[in-house]
Amino acid sequence: MDSTRKLTVTTLDVSTGTMKSSPSALPGGDPEKEHNDTGDIPIRQGEAQKKKTFGFHMSFLALLVMCFIVSIDGTILAIAIPVITHELHGTTLEAFWASISFVLAVVIVQPIYTSVSNVLGRVIPLYASFLLFILGSIVFASARNMGVLITGRVFQGLGSGGLDVLNEIILADITTLKERPLYLGLLAVPMAGGTILGPIVGGLLSQYTTWRWIGWINLPVSGIGFLLVALFLRLKTIDRSFRQKLRRLDWSGLLLFTIGCTLFTSPLAWAGAMFPWSSWRTLLPLCLGVAILFIFGWYESRSKEPVFPYRIFKSRTASTTLLASFLHGWVTFSIIFYLPLFFQAAYLNTPLQAAVSILPLCATSVPFGIISAVVVEVVRKYRVLVLASWVFTAVGTGLFTLWSQSASLAAKASFQIIFGIGTGTLFSILNLPIQASVPRIDDMGTATGILVSFRLFGALVGLAVCSTVFNNVFASRISLLGALPDAMAMLSDGRNAIEFIPLLINIDVVPELLESVIEVYRYSMFVIFWMLAGIATAGFFVSLLIQEKSLEKEELGRQQFEDRASTTPCS
Structure with a gap:
């Protein structure tokens, strides 16, 4: 030696x-x-540490399981919600909250999980995430009314938010920046797999068995992930007593953020769907939320353990990457939500057929998420890939508006493939510039958590804006058709348009009127696609400010992986 x-x-x-x-x-x-x-x-990675142990690989498998849980649960309900609402005698408002409550919970708790895990360690928040998700799944599957079902979705969101953000934070803890592109590529596999299977499984279960299995199937998968974490995930502990850790938590900051974010995001979710943007029910909580978040921002500059450390935002590359992640979430999740609805409305697909129709998009994002990570692993550069991904995303989104009533299968698939290449690549590599630009090695996990939060917050804002755009355009276009028959009378209010889509297949009206209504749906969603293409273009110009940073860092942070079996006392 x-x-x-x-x-x-x-x-x-x-x-x-x-x-x-x-x-x-x-x-x-x-x-x-x-x-x-x-x-x-932070300990530098020595030659002995570079050789990954069995415990490390099983821990990484736990992260893959967590990623799969989050991705499938985020997409499985959309196809089944009409069936669930009908069986439980729910209202349109309850159907809306069954879908949006999950996203709201995820957006609010992700920064909280990030902050708490920095102080208490990753394991305690991770166990809490699993338990909340499992509890929520049981409540959801057992629900006998919409109120209980919504409660279950909230608990699932509280758990899923932790699983989503902690799996990427822990990956940043246990791998070096130099080796991380490969693992980010592998993480894209369960992410895309869950996105692909979610709508299909949701359609199959709701159509051929019972929607309750949407909750029950989470239990064995979550159980496997929990056992892998309990048996193999060993992270370096933070050398403080539990009481000292609790004292270091920014309790006031967490409270201000929770209240402010809840008040700010809730009206974003219901504006245009439940209440108009001009309603006091939308404007009052929105303004209060903005005011409290401003107070939160001022308070955070004085906190010892801030929820959003200011030092991360001082880097131009980090700040622009966060904005790019926000726009990526806006575009990607909006397309994932509206594309199946487009196939159901424009081509009268069943929910299951619509889920199958978007397979080209989902299936493309898997290999290109991996390919892009491998490319970065080889060339050690990421900036050109980020810019090229935005080009594919913007072009693919714009091409969706060329789908005519007689569009071929090749056209439907190829345009989705173009979009999938762009958005799948961004999922894998946007982590790299922000992690390469942080001032401290231990900030990589925090920066990753903030990045994930920005992506989901972008998704929430995007869905809110798309909903408002769709409702307004649909209402103005449908009014041009004049008085509608009783079977279609509810379409006079644009807020009922999404709920009405499953009824288009069997509705008894003259073919000419049906074609006109379908054309209104088509045009309204084309406006959304045009807007999203513009957002993707904005993402390209924002990403021009991202600098190429070195990926050769080999340090590991304080909460790195520790193989207890190989640990020996040091003298």
Whole structure:
């Protein structure tokens, strides 16, 4: 054993997995640059650590399972919600909240999970996420009315938000930036797989068995993920007592963020769907939410453990990457929501047929998420790929508006493939520029959590804006058709248009009127696609500000993977 290695071993604190600050601890290094605010130095990855153990691979499998749970649960309900609402005698308003409550819960809790896991460690919030998700799934599957079902979806969202953000944070903890592109590519597989299977499984269960299995099937999958975490995920602990950790939590900041974000995001979700944008029910909570979030921002600059550390936003690359992630969520989740509805309205597909129709998009994002990560792994550059991805996303979205009533299968599939290439690549590689630009190694997990939160917040804003655009355009176009027969009278209010789509297949009206109504649906969704193409174009110009940063960092943070079986006492 050489002298450098002896020095490293003798200064290693096994309980924390960190090296105590000492000018001689890292020969030839700059102690000032290596320190974080706790006085610890992140351990550099040695040759022995580069060889991944069985425990590491099983822990990564747990992250893959978590990613699959989140992606399938986020898409499985959309196809089944009309059937559920009918069986439980729900209203349009209750159907709306059954869908949106999940997203709202996810958006609100993700930054909270990020902040709490930085102080308490990742494992406690992760266990809480699993338990909340499992509880929510049981409540959902057992529901006998829409109120209980919505409660179950809220609990699922609280759990899913943690699983979603913590799986990417933990990946940043246990891998170095240098090796991370490969693992990000692998993480894209369950993400896209869940997105593909979600609508199909939801359609099959609601059409041929019972929608309650949407909740029950979560239990064995979640159980597998929970066991893998409990048995194999071993992270370096933070060297403080539990009471000290609780004192370091920014309780006031967390409270301000929760209240402000809830008040701000809720009216975004219901504006145009439940109440008009001009209604006081929309404007009052929206303005209160903005005011509280401003107070939260001022307070965070003085907090020791802020929910959103200011130092991350000081980097131009980090800030523009967060904005790009926001726009990516806006475009991607809006397309995932409206594309199946387009196939049902424009081509009178059943929900299951519509789910199958969007397979080209979902299936394309899997290989290109992996391919893009492999390309970055080889060339060690990401900026050109980010810009090219936005081009594919914008072009693919715009091409959707060329689908005519007689569009061929090739046209429907190829345009989705173009879009899938762009959005799938962005899912994999937008993590890299923000992680490469953070000022401290330990900030990589925090930055990743914030990135995921921005993506989901973009999804919420995008869905709200798309809903308003669709309702307004549909209402103005349908009014041009004049008085509608009783069977279609509810379409006079544009807010009922989405709910009415499943009825188009069997409605008894003259063919000419049906074709005219279908054309209104087609044009209204084309307006959404045009808008989203513009948002994707904006994403391209925003990404021009992203700089190429080095991906050669090999340090691991404080909460890195620790193989307990191979740990030996250090003298």
